[in-house]
Amino acid sequence: MQTLNYEFPADSLSGRRAHVGVVGSGDLEILMIPEPTGVARVRVRTSVDGFDTVWRTVLERFFARHGVAGSFELNDFGATPGVVTLRLRQAVEEGRA
Amino acid sequence: MTSTAIPEGTDWAALLARTSFIELSARARAAALLDDGTARELCGPFDRIESPWLEPQGVVPESDDGVVVVKGELGGRPAVVIAIEQAFQGGGIGEVSGVKIAATLSLAARDNRDGTPTVAVLLLETGGVRLQEANLGLATVAEVCSALLELRALQPVVGVIAGALGCFGGMSIAAGLCTRLIMTRESRLGLDGPQVIESEAGIAEFDASDHTLIWSVDGGTQRTGTALADALVLDDVTAVRSAVIDAVGHGVPGRHRSQRIDELRALLEAVDPADPPEPADLAAVWANAVPPRGDRR
Numbered sequence: 441m442q443t444l445n446y447e448f449p450a451d452s453l454s455g456r457r458a459h460v461g462v463v464g465s466g467d468l469e470i471l472m473i474p475e476p477t478g479v480a481r482v483r484v485r486t487s488v489d490g491f492d493t494v495w496r497t498v499l500e501r502f503f504a505r506h507g508v509a510g511s512f513e514l515n516d517f518g519a520t521p522g523v524v525t526l527r528l529r530q531a532v533e534e535g536r537a
Numbered sequence: 538m539t540s541t542a543i544p545e546g547t548d549w550a551a552l553l554a555r556t557s558f559i560e561l562s563a564r565a566r567a568a569a570l571l572d573d574g575t576a577r578e579l580c581g582p583f584d585r586i587e588s589p590w591l592e593p594q595g596v597v598p599e600s601d602d603g604v605v606v607v608k609g610e611l612g613g614r615p616a617v618v619i620a621i622e623q624a625f626q627g628g629g630i631g632e633v634s635g636v637k638i639a640a641t642l643s644l645a646a647r648d649n650r651d652g653t654p655t656v657a658v659l660l661l662e663t664g665g666v667r668l669q670e671a672n673l674g675l676a677t678v679a680e681v682c683s684a685l686l687e688l689r690a691l692q693p694v695v696g697v698i699a700g701a702l703g704c705f706g707g708m709s710i711a712a713g714l715c716t717r718l719i720m721t722r723e724s725r726l727g728l729d730g731p732q733v734i735e736s737e738a739g740i741a742e743f744d745a746s747d748h749t750l751i752w753s754v755d756g757g758t759q760r761t762g763t764a765l766a767d768a769l770v771l772d773d774v775t776a777v778r779s780a781v782i783d784a785v786g787h788g789v790p791g792r793h794r795s796q797r798i799d800e801l802r803a804l805l806e807a808v809d810p811a812d813p814p815e816p817a818d819l820a821a822v823w824a825n826a827v828p829p830r831g832d833r834r
Contacts, residue, residue, distance in 0.1 A: 441592065441595040441596060441597055457583060459581070459582040459583065459600070462562055462563075462599070462622055462624045462625055463597055463598070463599040463603075463624075463625050463626075464622075464624025464625055465624070467624065469582070469599055469600060471582055471583065471600055473583075485592070485597045485598075486597065487596070487597045513600070515597050515598065515599060515600065516597060517597055
C-alpha cells in the first residue's frame, strides 16, 4: 500500500460533497469535499505500489479539464486510469446534482 | 447454463425485466429495500469511521468500513437496514464494521423499548470475520449476536443473503439467529466455507472445486428446502423487497428457529455422518425426523 499526496490549481466550485465507488477489486472510492481554496488537494491511498507518475498524469489531466477546488480522498484497490477518471467525473457530477 | 438448470415454467419476461438486487452496491441495496424517500444513512462515509487496523497492515481501508447503515421506513413501519458491502474485503467483518452492526441492533432495541417499534434487516454478503482483525472481529461478531438476540425478542430481524459470495463464518451464526431468512438460488449459507472444509478435512470430505456439490449443500434452494431458511426469491429488487415486507409481517414467533433445540437435535440424529444422505434426499430424510411440523417456518 502507498499513500500519495498531490495538489493542482483549481478554480471552479462543485456544489456539494459527494461519495462514489467502493474499495473493491479494480475499483476505488472517492470522497470529494468542494472548498473555495483555489486548489485541489488529492490524497491517494492505493493497494498497488510504484505508480506515482501514472497517478500524477491521470490527476493532472483531470484537474486541467475540470478544475474543481477542494479536497479529494481516493481509496484505490487497483483501478485502471480509465476507471479513476470515470469515478472522478462521477463525483463531480454528483456534486452538481 | 444448461437447459436442465432453468426451472420449468420460468417467466422469461419477468426474468429479463428484473433489476438485479445483488448487482447494486450495499448503499443502493439498503435504499432500494426502504420506502421511497425515507432512507437516511447513519455513520456514513464522511463520518470517516474506518478501520484503524488495515492501513498498518498495508491494506487500503474504506471510509464506511464496508458496512452501510440506513434508517427509514419499510412498508410504512420504522426500520433500519444494515448492508454489508461484499466488494470490500469479501464482506469481511472487522472491529469497526462489526460494532456498527451491533450498535445499530442495540439502538433499534432501545428505540423499541422507548416506543418506536423498529424492525431490522441484515444484508449478509460476507465471508465472516476479516483475517486482518481476527480476534477483534470475532469479539464483535459475539456482540452482533448478542444485540440480535436482544432485538429479535421485540421485533423481527430479517436476514437476506442474495449473492454467490454467500454468508459464512461467524456471521452465518447471526444469519441462523435471524427471525426469518431470505435467500436466492445463487446464494450460499454455511458455517465453514468449502475451501476451509477442504483444507481442514480433506478433499474426500468436501471438494471445494465442485460447484454443483457446494450449491447442493450450501445453496439457497437446499437451505430453504430443508427449512434452514424461509423464503427463496429471485435476485430482483422488487421480489426481495416484497419478501422482506412479508417476513416482517409474520411478526415475532413464539419460538425462534435457533430456540427449537429439540427439533434441530432430531435433525442431526437423523443423519449418519458415516453414511450421509445425498443432498437432494436430505429434505425427505428430515421430513421423517421430526413429527408434524406445526410452526416450523
